[in-house]
Amino acid sequence: EDLVESGGGEVQAxxxxxxxxxxxxxxxxxxxxxxxxxxxxxxxxFVAGITKTEMPYYSDFAKRRxxxxxxxxxxxxxxxxxxxxxxxxxxxxxxxxxxxxxxxxFEADQYDFWGQGTRVNVSS
Numbered sequence: 803e804d805l806v807e808s809g810g811g812e813v814q815a816x817x818x819x820x821x822x823x824x825x826x827x828x829x830x831x832x833x834x835x836x837x838x839x840x841x842x843x844x845x846x847x848f849v850a851g852i853t854k855t856e857m858p859y860y861s862d863f864a865k866r867r868x869x870x871x872x873x874x875x876x877x878x879x880x881x882x883x884x885x886x887x888x889x890x891x892x893x894x895x896x897x898x899x900x901x902x903x904x905x906x907x908f909e910a911d912q913y914d915f916w917g918q919g920t921r922v923n924v925s926s
Contacts, residue, residue, distance in 0.1 A: 810920030823879040823896030831874040834902040837881045839892035851906030859906045886924045893919040
């Protein structure tokens, strides 16, 4: 696996979770990385992304509630989620874009590598 997510689980509305993604290839430290999420009812949607130089980008629903970060020394990407809502329940995927270093694409088809996903359930 190029990317392996962890940290999903069940949480009550208003709670918090921290997702982690570890990548095996050190070259990923140069790539733009992102989190996407998917439910059976919706296509995979952009949550947040981060450039090689740690500039973050967020979807509107993630702003002020989620924080993306990366630690290249640990080959890791993180997503701190707070104020979780039932509509945040989804499978969350981390992804790497081998063609972008200093910008982030919001489009899933631009990403070259994907993890297997980690499920987040939010109970009301």
